[in-house]
Amino acid sequence: MVEKTELVELLTPAGLTLLDSIDVDALASDPVSTVARLREAGHAPALVQAVLTQARLRRKAVTKFGDFASRMLFTEAGLEQATRLRVAAVHAGRFQAAGIRSVADLGCGNGGDAMALAALDLDVTAVDSDEVTAVVASYNLAPFPSARAEHGDAAAFDVDAVDAVFFDPARRTAGHQNTSRLTKPSDYSPSLDLVFDVASRLPTGVKLGPGFDRELIPAEAEAQWVSVDGQVVEMGLWFGSLARAGVRRAALVLSAAGSDELVSDADSADVDVRELGEFVYEPDGAVIRARLIGQLATQVGAGMVSDGIAYLTGDEAVQTPFASVFRVLERWPLDEKRIKRELKERGVGTVEIKKRGVDVDPAAFRKRLAPKGRGSATLILTRVAGRHTALLVERVTSDSR
Structure with missing residues (x-):
């Protein structure tokens, strides 16, 4: 604390x-x-x-800030909500590409986004309503001559004094530790009404949770979902010159291999359901959140395994940064006794369980299977053409094809 x-x-x-x-x-x-x-x-x-x-x-x-963590200060709640430095660099790049020179970071937390902006020599005023958090941000921004942190109310900040604004509305209750998540956007601070009002007048970026209600996304905004090493970490809304022409939906996938993105001017429609092929694709969470599964399916030549299920299937293994690929080894009914017997016969003691579209608790299901042996396996529990199905699969990599 x-x-x-x-x-x-x-x-x-x-x-x-x-x-x-x-x-x-x-x-x-x-x-x-x-x-x-x-x-x-x-x-x-x-x-x-x-x-x-x-x-x-x-x-x-360290997981968010790497080597920079050893020179920073944090609050517990601020660290939990902090933008990963790699993602903050992506944010900052938008402002630089748009020719922005001065930015207000309203709801700056421990100052991660402000640090990334200042690293590009932008003039940054970081504001947080919590006094302790503002002091921590001020310490973290001290190495950057073009940045400063203030204790103040984001709603009272004079946005006309800057070229653009970045909002990170508080989505948890006040405090420095043991905070709880706010489930209603109307409870965010600053309010989304204020955020969207500013966005109607100035280039604006807004960091929100990946599960933000899509019905509340303004039509003029570019919505970008970001995943880092397979985990969806945020949804960003971009307005004015910070939004890209013709882009309304985007899925940005950051991994050790680099940065890859799917973009579209709207949600993409799902492709048709087809018979189960030799391979199953599990789309990255950012692709699913952005509703670009249909676009991904077209790229890899796959179809849906079942209506409303975010798995794709095809006859070829096409490597893509936007999905994990699995070879189907066996297909069984979703029958616990049958699956337990099949795994026992194969000497499987370690089971990875993935599921979509079925009412199964993977941890409890794994415990009931009581796997024993030296082997390992991956199960996908889902619906195939509407039927509850268990697929025994193996991961396909570029080296394993």
Whole structure:
């Protein structure tokens, strides 16, 4: 937990030096020894608490901020909601490509997006309504001469003083830890009414959750769903010069292999259902959220396995960054006893279970199968041409074809 008293202890030369001296891996493996060492060295309990809290958050932040995490401060809630630095760089690139020079980051959190904007030499004013969070953002932005953080109300910020705005509305309850997700967009802060009003006048970007109600997406906005290493992390709305001409739906897939994107001027219609082929495609979550499954199906020459089911099937394995490909080895009815017997005969002890369109809890189903053996297998539980079906499959890679 990060509170004002902890920041007072931490934001001193001695506090920051002590924080930088902590071996975060050693802290994770043996926290008792780390605490004992710090106390034996004579450090005050409040300082020890503040330093250990930040050290733990820095270690956790590596997945989002990489090496930068070791030089940043965080609140727990701010880190949970923070944009991954790789995604923030994509955001910033839009503003640069549009010729924007000054940006207000309203609802800046710990300052990840503001850092990415400032790294491109844009003039950035980052604002957060929480005082502690604003102080943390100010520390993180200190290395960037063109950026500053303020404690203030995003709704009261004079947007006419900047070229463009980036909003990251608070989608969780107030606080620095143990916050809960807000399920109603009307409860976001700042409100979407304010956000969309600004977007009608200025180039605007808005970061929202991937499950945001599509019915609330303004017709003039470009909606882009982003996945990182297979996890859908956000849906961004882009307005004015930040939106691309002719693009209203986009699925951006970021992975170790690079960056790939499907774009369209609208949702793409599903293709026809066809008989189960030798291969099954599992579209990336960003493609599913963007409703571009039909476009992907056309690219790989596949059809739907069943109406309303986000699996595709075809006779060839076409490698694509937008889907995982599986070879179908066996097809069985979705009968638990049958599946258990088949896996036992094959000596399968490790089972990966994927499912769509069937009322099955994968963890509970796996437990009931009680797999034993040295082998491993992947099951897809779904509907094929409307029938509940279990598919025994193996993943296809470019090396395995």
